[in-house]
Amino acid sequence: MVPRAVSIAALVEDYNGILLDAYGILVDARGALPGAAALIELLVRRAKPYAVVTNDASRSVATYVARFAALGLPIEGDRIITSGSLLPGYFRERGLVGARTCVLGTEDSFALVREGGGVPIDLVPPIELDAVAICDDAGTPFLDGIELALSGIVRAVEAGRRPALVLPNPDLVYPKGGGELGFTAGAMALLIEAALARRFPGANLVFDRLGKPEPHLFLAAARRLALPPARLVMVGDQLETDIAGARSAGIDAALLAGISRWDDRGADLAPTYLLATIAP
Numbered sequence: 001m002v003p004r005a006v007s008i009a010a011l012v013e014d015y016n017g018i019l020l021d022a023y024g025i026l027v028d029a030r031g032a033l034p035g036a037a038a039l040i041e042l043l044v045r046r047a048k049p050y051a052v053v054t055n056d057a058s059r060s061v062a063t064y065v066a067r068f069a070a071l072g073l074p075i076e077g078d079r080i081i082t083s084g085s086l087l088p089g090y091f092r093e094r095g096l097v098g099a100r101t102c103v104l105g106t107e108d109s110f111a112l113v114r115e116g117g118g119v120p121i122d123l124v125p126p127i128e129l130d131a132v133a134i135c136d137d138a139g140t141p142f143l144d145g146i147e148l149a150l151s152g153i154v155r156a157v158e159a160g161r162r163p164a165l166v167l168p169n170p171d172l173v174y175p176k177g178g179g180e181l182g183f184t185a186g187a188m189a190l191l192i193e194a195a196l197a198r199r200f201p202g203a204n205l206v207f208d209r210l211g212k213p214e215p216h217l218f219l220a221a222a223r224r225l226a227l228p229p230a231r232l233v234m235v236g237d238q239l240e241t242d243i244a245g246a247r248s249a250g251i252d253a254a255l256l257a258g259i260s261r262w263d264d265r266g267a268d269l270a271p272t273y274l275l276a277t278i279a280p
């Protein structure tokens, strides 16, 4: 199927609910993106069900509401679904209450781990850990952080333990603004996984991925809006996460060129639509 060029106004007209990525659609690291305020205003005026679905695990929902508001985007907390919000449930379901956890990320990331019963440890070598949560590139030191985590995991595996490894945000890069790209949590996890694969061949020490393209966030959004996936459309800027994830959850997907450009890389990554702008 060849993606069809479409306008955001047509999507708002044709679908019962709209799912919006945050970074690269509504905001970048510098501020609100063109058209974002007008789109939110249209959705509010039309009383159109919508939700923000983001792989960000560096901000609580309350922090997001405040940041959006400061950027002129009046978005209520019950419309914001972050990959970080899946962390407390992950810790509880995996029996990780009390787990000594190496958390890489912000204060909000630490709070999400604590909410699930994990116990963040001081990042001072040598660390002894039961779990690693890579939430964000910001907050804790990027290189020192991944080196501490790698060393702690190696120490645990050599002692016969298998630490829980969790990655709420599988994104590799994010838009910093002005055409610049930044590495984020998914890239940090890839470095650690590559080193672990050499140290422990065949052990398959890989991170559990919670955010897009896994289905959890999309299905949470569908439940939140009380709409079936087939009546929703996802608007995102990354083929591997927003588009592939939405499509596999049964949700149509529109790509706004940004981190990803559409070129035919197969049906799994094919957006339903191409958007030139999110300005209505």
Ligand SMILES: [Mg+2]
Pocket (backbone or CB within 6 Å): 021, 022, 023, 024, 025, 236, 237, 238
């Ligand atoms: Mg994005």
